[in-house]
Amino acid sequence: MTQRIAVLGATGSIGDSTLAILAAQPHTYEVYALSGYHRLDKLFALCQQFLPKRVSVPMSAVDDFAHRLKAAGIDSDVVGGEAGLVDIATDSQTDTVVAAIVGAAGLPSTLAAARAGKRILLANKEALVMAGKVMIDAVKKHKATLLPLDSEHNAIFQCLPLAIQQDNTQIHQSNHGVRKLWLTASGGPFLQQSFEQMQQASVAEAVKHPNWSMGQKISVDSATMMNKGLELIEACHLFDLPEDKINVVIHPQSIIHSMVEYSDGSFLAQLGSPDMKTPIAHALSYPDRMDSGSQPLDLFALSGLEFIEPDLQKFACLRLARQAMQAGTQATIVLNAANEIAVAAFLDGKIRLTDIANINEQALNDIQLPPLNETADIEDILAIDKIARHLTDKLVAKLT
Numbered sequence: 001m002t003q004r005i006a007v008l009g010a011t012g013s014i015g016d017s018t019l020a021i022l023a024a025q026p027h028t029y030e031v032y033a034l035s036g037y038h039r040l041d042k043l044f045a046l047c048q049q050f051l052p053k054r055v056s057v058p059m060s061a062v063d064d065f066a067h068r069l070k071a072a073g074i075d076s077d078v079v080g081g082e083a084g085l086v087d088i089a090t091d092s093q094t095d096t097v098v099a100a101i102v103g104a105a106g107l108p109s110t111l112a113a114a115r116a117g118k119r120i121l122l123a124n125k126e127a128l129v130m131a132g133k134v135m136i137d138a139v140k141k142h143k144a145t146l147l148p149l150d151s152e153h154n155a156i157f158q159c160l161p162l163a164i165q166q167d168n169t170q171i172h173q174s175n176h177g178v179r180k181l182w183l184t185a186s187g188g189p190f191l192q193q194s195f196e197q198m199q200q201a202s203v204a205e206a207v208k209h210p211n212w213s214m215g216q217k218i219s220v221d222s223a224t225m226m227n228k229g230l231e232l233i234e235a236c237h238l239f240d241l242p243e244d245k246i247n248v249v250i251h252p253q254s255i256i257h258s259m260v261e262y263s264d265g266s267f268l269a270q271l272g273s274p275d276m277k278t279p280i281a282h283a284l285s286y287p288d289r290m291d292s293g294s295q296p297l298d299l300f301a302l303s304g305l306e307f308i309e310p311d312l313q314k315f316a317c318l319r320l321a322r323q324a325m326q327a328g329t330q331a332t333i334v335l336n337a338a339n340e341i342a343v344a345a346f347l348d349g350k351i352r353l354t355d356i357a358n359i360n361e362q363a364l365n366d367i368q369l370p371p372l373n374e375t376a377d378i379e380d381i382l383a384i385d386k387i388a389r390h391l392t393d394k395l396v397a398k399l400t
């Protein structure tokens with residue numbers, strides 16, 4: 001049967017990789033819905049190619065976009081804003097939601113998909129960083145399926161026993177011999193450079209990742225290693241483990257995408273070329289396998305795999321993520337919000353790359369909120385996010 005897919009964040013980097021796979025398998029997958037935000041010309045071209053039944057754009061662009069599609073003879077229903085994304089994510093015709101919007105903007109639609117019991121292919125790690133418990137509770141309660149696209153989490157998922165894969169919140173209770181998870185990190189473009197060199201980095205240098213081609217925000221996050229910090233928090237929620245059961249190791253070649261360490265001394269690793277099409281194809285076809293179109297790994301061309309302990313002074317964001325995870329959800333919301341604001345300020349040329357960690361640390365220290373209680377819901381989370389953004393704007397303004 002054809003699987004109907006909604007790609008939220010279709011105009012981005014994960015959107016590109018997903019749609020490349022879907023285009024190659026038109027009989028298995030129907031591109032049912034797409035969303036875009038700024039890059040509406042690109043979204044229009046995707047609509048011409050895939051003829052989705054539904055499209056979501058910013059509210060202010062709905063009329064224009066609908067008119068443009070109609071003039072081109074494309075009969076798609078155009079919806080707008082956050083409500084439009086939620087509508088598509090919960091549409092009874094949608095089987096699978098690819099959650100590939102960047103940042104907090106992706107949370108409402110991802111959570112709505114969980115509450116509608118959908119199969120969710122999760123790239124939007126920020127949704128779990130902000131609302132891990134709420135998301136996982138919704139997945140369980142509404143029998144949704146949550147499959148990680150983030151290459152590290154997808155690798156760990158693949159290395160876990162089937163019983164845990166089928167109920168990925170089981171490690172904590174019945175650990176099946178799982179001792180630790182190992183998240184690999186490339187170390188980003190500044191691994192071999194000094195902190196002082198990192199301080200002087202231009203935007204172009206910061207977004208030039210050595211191994212992966214990604215959107216701007218995650219590329220900056222990789223340069224500061226905040227990405228690994230967010231992934232650490234993401235892994236705690238996805239696999240129901242405390243942060244001290246998750247290690248981070250720098251592996252500059254990005255060939256091993258992460259590992260599971262078992263009590264008998266076994267380490268299971270997933271290897272592959274650094275190409276997001278592999279984890280996306282895995283999650284799309286899970287529990288089967290499909291051709292992803294990625295280059296097979298040439299083992300004979302590999303010349304040594306390195307493993308390095310991260311320098312937490314140079315990459316302070318990684319230390320902050322552990323600290324926030326220990327402090328609780330209110331802190332991970334603050335860290336995520338502060339980081340989004342700081343990264344945007346860096347991309348705008350307002351602050352230096354190394355200011356991002358300072359701003360994140362100051363936000364974590366200054367914005368002291370009481371822990372969220374057990375019944376906290378999305379409104380409580382978004383309220384903290386708003387406070388944190390507001391106060392971080394002020395921290396950025398002080399520096400500029």
Ligand code: NDP
Nearest residue numbers: 009011012013014036037038039101102105123124214215
């Ligand atoms: P991109 O910046 O390339 O794409 C982001 C997508 O989100 C675009 O479609 C963009 O629309 C849309 N978008 C941006 N802001 C909003 C908004 N306010 N409301 C609705 N839609 C919005 O990012 P990536 O594809 O690189 O990353 C997407 C997510 O996947 C992130 O959470 C990232 O951490 C995660 N991820 C990415 C990986 C990668 O290899 N790229 C790897 C692992 C995880 P438009 O472009 O039209 O403005």
Ligand code: MG
Nearest residue numbers: 150151152231
């Ligand atoms: Mg990743």
